[in-house]
Amino acid sequence: MNAPITAPAGTALPGLAWDHGFARLGPRYYTHLHPTPLPAAHWVGRSESTARLLGLDSPAWHGDDTLQVLTGNAVPEGTEPLASVYSGHQFGVWAGQLGDGRAILLGETRNGFEIQLKGAGRTPYSRMGDGRAVLRSSIREFLCSEAMHALGVPTTRALSVTGSPASVRRETIETAAVVARVAPSFVRFGHFEHFAAQGDEDALRALADYVIDRYYPQCREVGADTPGGAYAALLAAVTERTADLLAHWQAVGFCHGVMNTDNMSILGLTIDYGPFQFLDAFDPGHICNHSDHQGRYAFNRQPQVAYWNLYCLAQALYPLIDSEPATLAALEPYKARFPAQFLLRMREKLGLLQPREDDGALLDRLLALLAQDKVDYPIFWRRLAQAVAAGDFGPVRDLFLDRKTADAWLLSYSERTIEQNQAQAADLMLNTNPKYVLRNHVAQGAIAAAQQGDFGELQVVQGLIEAPFDEHPLLAHHADFPPDWAAHIEISCSS
Known part of the structure; x- marks a missing residue:
């Protein structure tokens, strides 16, 4: 296994000091090893908010030293890279020993965040795998980590994606990438x-x-x-x-x-x-x-x-x-x-400012109606929020085939909310129901462009999912109904 060079002290990941809480548990829990280098590393995407979370100096962290570290080509002084061992149940069946098969933990920062490189090469736990990640799946993880954070969902974060022309075989030959993942801890049930x-x-x-x-x-x-x-x-x-x-x-x-x-x-x-x-x-x-x-x-x-x-x-x-x-x-x-x-959480999406005992029944009726007509989930909730703000439920009604049942529910909803402060309810809903989520076809558009060396669409999508409740009127097509071909996107465990 090729060992990366050690980056000159003070030049890599500027502003970070390291600690190693998990490593102090001892060698029963992990194997020390260095990432395996990749040729011709380049930036694909970066998260400035995650960098601020870590306390990285900006824009100094945009430099080549950091690029090499976050690709696994250089190991900064003070880190103790390792891959941890764990086991687990996969699809309900005991799978025995697993472990970090393609993720290497650089270490823990003094402000309490672990930085892990996913796709950084083989480890003792790779189980016949190559230890690599491909550009396609790495972009998906990078974008979704940051999208979930912006939606308020507890999540690991993603600091960056870096790419390389190195070939990786999945269903087809693809190019390699590395995601720098961030979390207070990557300990799992399986440990x-x-x-x-x-x-x-x-x-x-x-x-x-x-x-x-x-x-x-x-x-x-x-x-x-x-x-x-x-x-x-x-x-x-x-x-x-x-x-x-x-x-x-x-x-x-x-x-x-x-x-x-x-x-x-x-x-x-x-x-x-x-x-x-x-x-x-x-x-x-x-x-x-x-x-x-x-x-x-x-x-x-x-x-x-x-x-x-x-x-x-x-x-x-x-x-x-x-x-x-x-x-x-x-x-x-x-x-x-x-x-x-x-x-x-559903009361917030509905803008119900004061809870009532029959709210659950109102929600159950709605979810059954949404399922019956296969209504677009993000669009429904955003239109409902806008309807409360504008006092016009016509665009919501248009989403349903069963207009009679939809009208009956909307009447019940209106009666439930008639005594509320509508402006306050609308504000809550517009800040709870996102206009933009990371739909598969939106992610696929960014991936397809990136595979051709164009990372502009990734930056556009990243800007949307980092501010998902804003209107972004010039980019509203990213919040529209998915095209027919989106139904045929297949996402598997190799994704």
């Missing part, structure tokens, strides 16, 4: 499953203690003198964060596509953007991953799958909790928290 499956309780406990002390310190106090202690409190906290995350996903119409336990963040973040999709037509049973032949990860199954994954995490933590009632009790909040959080 805990790995050590539980090995029967290594000491390593399991050390990992849990690290996560608690670093990210969930309140669990020490919450778990004091209670069955299961801090470890049961950790499971309960992760359960709540995961419920909140799924409520966000379902409200914005986001399909993850591959909710394996190794793709579930212990911090409740959206992680591993592979075959994702934002809904076009509202179809609760939509399957965005063409590798998901059984529909395990269909849109309407995501909340149940998340609970199943939490149960797997509970099994992994059980040796530490050492109490079946305490373990089950830590999972129990999901059953009430997810529907409550989902209804909360």
